[in-house]
Amino acid sequence: MFKAAVCALLATQFSSVAQEVEIEAAPDVEITPRPQFLYSNISPKLRVNGKGFGRDPSNVHLEFIPSLIRKGKPIYNLSCTDSVLILGLKKGESWPISSTTGSGSTLYLQSVVVDEHGPKNQLTTATPVATVIEPPSVVRGEDKLVYMTNPSRFLINGTNFRDGTMSLVFDPPLIRDVDYALAVRSSTCMQLALKTGRKWRSDGEPGPLKLRRIDSGAGALRIDPKYGGVVVAEVQADLGGxxxxxxxxxxxxxxxxxxxxxxxxxxxxxxxxxxxxxxxxxxxxxxxxxxxxxxxxxxxxxxxxxxxxxxxxxxxxxxxxxxxxxxxxxxxxxxxxxxxxxxxxxxxxxxxxxxEAPVVRPNPLVSLFRTHSAQLWITGQGFTRSGMVSGIDGEMKLEFEPALKAGTDYILTVFNRTHALVRLREGRAWAAQPGPLYVTACDTGPGAYVNFKPAAVAHIVPDANAHPSGVEVTRTNHQVLYQTPAIRHLEIHGSSLSMDAKLVFSPPLERNVDYKVLRATTDVMVLGLNAGKMWRKTAGQLLLMSIDTGKGPVDMAHGTGIVVADVAANPTVATSTARVTATTTRRLSIYGTGFSIDGTELTLEPTSRSAYEYEAVYENEVVLRLKDGKSWGTVPSGQTSIELVVTKIDTAAGEYIFQDALGKPQPVVVAVIVPDTAATSASGEQLRCDDTCMWANDGVCDDGSRGRGKDEDASKRGGAWWEDDDLGGWYSDERKDTYDTKYDYGYYDDQYGYYGDDAAMPACIMGTDCTDCGGPLSAVEFADSAKQGDWDDDEWFDDDSEEWWDDDYDFGDGWEGFEDDAKEGDNPIGIIKSVHPTKKVNIRHRPKGSNNGGSANGSFFAAYPKTATVIALIVIAILLVVCSSVFKSGDRTPGENPCFGKRKQAQA
CATH class of the missing domain: 2.60.40 (Immunoglobulin-like)
Known part of the structure; x- marks a missing residue:
């Protein structure tokens, strides 16, 4: 990387120097940058696209960084048209590469001189025209034993593997993301993970699994073509277990x-x-x-x-x-x-x-007036609310002593796993008589928890005595108001009320400054908030502390106040221009503040309310799910998109209409609707989105399209973007020091010898877990970044018919060519040979009947008969020489072959 950076810097400096000496660029010559990869010693051609080159290569003079000159001569033969320069690598040469990290080296075209345009450099700056990479190698894997469906993954070792660019062709055929998932663990290791319900040999017959083609970015390469590829594993039939x-x-x-x-x-x-x-x-x-x-x-x-x-x-x-x-x-x-x-x-x-096992913490010192107190906070752990787990109700239920009936006497709201709020309904009482209030049972979803410990959560005390004046105020904690004026006013109910009654609130509100009394009777007073004022600066309860109707102030609930309204925060909706497809984006998240988890209703345009349902509501997010057969909206012909807006919201305090400072409606844009055809793959095909994956509709995105190792959660997982359903981590539930090694229960042990590993893979192919993942647009950015375009546009230009890069592979006299080239369609550009493994596989993972790491059916001898024969002869010769030397030293004139003779004597 350092050398590549130096080359780039030098190229820039050379360009600057050229400009200082009055080198003017000719506008008739242009270079088109293209993301082209070359194997250093295999790729035969470098194509440079542009214009103004002419058709006579003798009139074109090029300079590159790094240099393509060896011993004073170019390492290439040049052919050209007016728009294409084609450099054919000479036999025995290689494209220069300086990187040692496997990332490749950039090749810059630093100077172009076309004689007809003048003698000066016709480039204004050095232009990258290719990235040179080392070709991959593959280690033979005849000694790897896998069964037809077990293990679920194994490794292919080699060199110069590149993440995101690898393409493999197997025999029998295996299709990536259908039969297996692929992950490049490092430059020397690839992991194959078998998809659920698939087999390592697609024909279902035991035998070798061969890798026939490999492409690390610069084109497909044949591997050991004379033998039909390199064996990467021996596949045997599944055992009974x-x-x-x-x-x-x-x-x-x-x-x-x-x-x-x-x-x-x-x-x-x-x-x-x-x-x-x-x-x-x-x-x-x-x-x-x-x-x-x-x-x-x-x-x-x-x-x-x-x-x-x-x-x-x-x-x-x-x-x-x-x-x-x-x-x-x-x-x-x-x-x-x-x-x-x-x-x-x-x-x-x-x-x-x-x-989680539920626990309620005792809090017996909390005092509740029998009817005047409005609410009770309960703390503990393990609390749940509906929607926390997909497909499971999970609604928390409590039992009290004295008995209280949910929905009739109180309403329960669970905010998180440790806090729940019990609201006493209007006209109801915490208990008939003063005394302790217990929670005696708890059910968070699986039923009443049998080991639950009852807890005293409050002590009920008598209400304040009636005032002699007859003035009384009724608790109205279920009256919900926004902080600022909306369609609702504040109503105070009671007896002996009047228009001139003086009211003291907490937080303080001043009559005719913050509010005004609109009307009053002996039973009710109606208060309206003045413009620019708030019932409360923060969300919470509005308490009436005292009231004076002319006969002296009457304190409410012994001076602690009575709840007359529950003030909700003004809701806000965040603006977003995130794209959603008309029908294939199944989920839409709308963010903001002040949402009520007890119920929030949004009004959208142009989406019909019947087109979607509420999947989840949080304090700062509402998740909508599009129904089958419905659409977020139709993009008119001639338009590329339309806006999806929220016009108003209801968070249990009535409709809140979004307006500007002058009171005019001002809808909030929450998404941009685009046609389904806007989501396309790198090849330009429309991304199809469905729920055909067996893990679809489980509430977890399983196709790897979420995170991609870029978001905060993914960084905490070490960038493992496929672990979308972490749910807290698989490794934190049990202490490692409790592992019993006797039973070999460590999940990532040496199960497969040195081929074992611990990488994870997406469970679903992209686009087959649509509802859980939200739709195909999540993959568009990734697809665009990987898209390199189709540059194979000059096949008609036959600048090298000898294909010498295949000539240095000895196929033997009887070889008649590659029978599979026509049907493969991958246009291999060269050949590589497999590599011997440098490590021994664990003996328990070798094929049965093998004690030397060879294959069960002799695939090494079958695939490489000449090499195997030579090795065998050498080994026998060495043994005979050693054996003869040993015995001759003891007996110079043996009557028979000393090696075999002594063995017979020993047996006798």
Whole structure:
């Protein structure tokens, strides 16, 4: 990188110097920059597009940085048309490369002189025309044993792999993002992760898996074409224990301390055929350990396993991230761990949803007037509200003593996992008699928690005695007002009221300054807020502290005040010009402030209210989901987009219309609607968006389109953009020091020898988890950044018919050419040879019957017979020489071959 930067700097300096000596650019010569990649010693041609070159290469003189001159002569032959310069690399030469990081070196065209335009440099500045990279190599993998569906991933080793540009062709064919997902772990390692329901050999027959083509960015390369490619793994038939299936059970809800759990499926009984194995071993997404560490299997058969939790353990420990799925990743039924879900994305199978064990903290010192007190805050942990988990109600329910009925006596609002607000309804009482108020039971979703500890949360005290004047005010805490005037006024209900009554509020409000009395009777007073004033500067309760009707002030609730209104913050909606497609963007988030989690209603234009539903409401976000067959709006013919606006909002305090300073309606733009055709792939095809992925509609985006390692959450995950459904981290639920190495339960152990790894993959192909991910536009930026255009536009110009770059590969006398070139369609530009592995694979991962790391069916000898024969002969010769030398030293005149003779004597 340093050398490349120096080259670029020198190119700029040379350009500046050229300008200082009055080198003027000729407008008739132009260079078109293009993102072209070249393999340093393989790519035969460099094409430079532009204009003004003429058709006589002898009249064109070029200078490059780094230089393309060797021993005073160019390393290329030049051909040209008026718009294309074609540099054919001479045999034995290579394009210069200085980078040692694998990122490649930029090749700059620093000077162009076309004689017909004059003798001076006709470029104003050095122009990048190519990036030179080293060609990849691939390590042979005959010693890697994989079964047809297990393990779910393995590595291909080699050199010069490049993230984001790799393209592979296998035999039998495997299709990327259909059969497998690919991740480049480093320049020397690629990971293949098998997609759910697919096989490592698409024909279903055991045998070698060969890599036939590889493209790291500069074109497809043949690998060992004489042998049909390089073997990267030996695929054998699945064993009996590989037929394990686990049934998803996302509707099963449980508390983190529930004593037992039943996992259903099939194939568990295979362990009974393995002597001394015991019950099936399970691997969980949160590091939960079995075999008596956290739980034990009390009963099991072929279709079910009953797990019993060890006292003091939990199914999931991280309460701050609950409710969350309990995910089973793999099962070992006696033949090794088998992935039971999209383990390449650590998706696994959701066998239950775990809720935090609820706790209510006692607070007996809080005093509540029997009817005058309006609300009670309850604190604790494990509180839930509807919508926290997709597909599960999760609405919290409490039981009180004395009894209070939800919806009739009170309304419960859960704000987060630690705070809930109980609002007493108008006309109701906390209790019939003074005394303690207990919470005796709690249900946050899975049912009443059996280990719940009752807690005293308040003490009920008598209301204030009636005043002799007969003046009384009724609590009206369900009257909701915005901070500033809207369509509602403040109403105070009671008895013996009057137009001239003096009112004292908290926070303070002054009559005829902040408000005015619009009308009054003995039963009600109606107050209107003056222009430019607020009922409260912040959201909260408005208390009436006292009232004086001419017979002296009457204190409310012993001077503590009575709630006469609940003041809601003025809602705001943030402006956004984010694009949404008319029908394929399924989710839309609208951000702002002052939204009510108890109910917020937006009015949109031009979207019809029947076109969408509310998926979730938070204090600062409303999530809308488009219904099937509906549209956010239709873009008129001739227009590229239309605005989606919010005209008004209702957060339980009535309609709030967005206006400017003069009171004119001023809708807020929250999105820009574009046609569905606006979401296109790098090739220009319209991105299709559907929910065909098996993980679709589970509330989690699983196609890797969220984050991409750029957002804050992704950076906390180390940039792992595919881990969108982290739910708090799979590694934090269990302490690492509790791992029992006897049972080898570390998820990322040396399961596959030195080929093991821990990378994750998207569970869904992009565009197949549409509803969860919001729509195809999330992929457009990524697709655009990867788009390089189609530069293969000059095939008609045959500037090199010999194709000498293939000539240095010895195919033998009987070779008749590449039979697959016509059907591949990838136009390979050269050949590379496979590389011998430098490490030995763990013996337990070699093919059966092999003790030297070779393949089970002799694929090495089959693929490389000449090399294998030579190696065998050399080894035998060495043994004979050594053996003969040893025995001749003891007996100079043996009567028979000493090596074989002594062996026979030993056997005798």
């Amino acid at each position: 590989h037929g394990v299936v686990v049934e998803p059970n996302p509707s099963l809800v449980m508390y983190q301390t529930d004593p037992s759990l039943v996992v259903k499926g099939s194939g568990f009984g295979h362990v009974k055929q393995v002597e001394g194995f015991g019950p099936p071993r399970l691997r969980w997404g949160n590091g939960l350990l079995g075999r008596g560490v956290n739980y034990s299997a009390s009963e099991y058969d072929d279709v079910r396993i009953e797990l019993v939790l060890k006292p003091g353990s939990m199914w999931r420990r991280n309460g701050a991230n609950l409710p969350a799925p309990l995910t089973l990743l793999a099962v070992d039924a006696g033949s090794g761990f088998v992935a039971v879900g999209a383990t390449e994305a650590r998706k696994g199978v959701r066998v239950a949803t775990v809720f």
